[in-house]
Amino acid sequence: ATMCIGPNGDEFGVAPGECAVRMVRAGAPIVGANCLFDPFISLETMKKMKAGLEKEGVSAYLMSQPLGYKTPDGGEYGWIQLPEFPFGMEPRQLTRFEVAGWAREAYNIGVRVIGGCCGMESHHIRAIAEELAVERGGLPEGSRKSDHDLSTLKKKSDLGRPEFLNKGSKKYWMELIPCTGRPLSAPFVRQLNPGALDAGILN
Helix, strand or coil: CEECCECCECCCCCCHHHHHHHHHHCCCCEEEEECCCCHHHHHHHHHHHHHHHHHHCCCCEEEEECCCECCCCCECCEHHHCCCCCCCCHHHECCHHHHHHHHHHHHHCCEEEECCCCCCCHHHHHHHHHHCHHHHCCCCHHHHHCCCCCHHHHHHHHCCCHHHCCCCCHHHHHHCCCCCCCCCCCCCCCCCCCCCCCHHHHC
C-alpha cells in the first residue's frame, strides 16, 4: 500500500510514520509513498515512515514512487499547487543523474521497491536500474545503448574536444545544475501556504 503524502503526513494530520504503521497492521506487506512530491522530498517521507515502523517494532518492505519533476516549492499537496500543474511541468523534469542519485539514497535508507510516478520517463527508470545494477545482479537490457559508463563521452573528451570536457565523468553529471533555457523563468513559485516546502529553498 502506498499513499500520496509528503513529510507532513496525510490530509487529516496523521504523520507518515503512523500512516506506515497503520498500513502494516492492516495487512500491507509493502508500504510507502507515491506521487505529489519530488524524489528528494519523498526521501524525507520515507525516512519518517521507516522510523515509525522501527519505533513500533513492525516491519514491511518500503516502496517509493515519486514525481519525475523538481517541486521543492510545491504546497501542502505538492505539485498540484504549482501554476505549471499539470501541463507545463516539463521544464522541471529531473535529469537521469538526479534520479540515479535519489535511487541510491533511497536504497541506502532501506527502500527496496523503487520506481516512479508522474513525470518519470523510461530513461529515468533505466537510470534507477543502472545505478542499482550490482544490487540487481546486472544491467537492464536498455543499457546496451545508454552509454551508462560514459565511455563514449570519455573518448570524445580524451580527443581534446572542449565541448566534451569532463563529460565522461559521472561526477560532472551528478554535480551539474541544469538550466531551463528560459531567460524569464523564476526559480520557485511563491506559495500562500509553504508548509510542505523543502526547507532548503527558504534559506
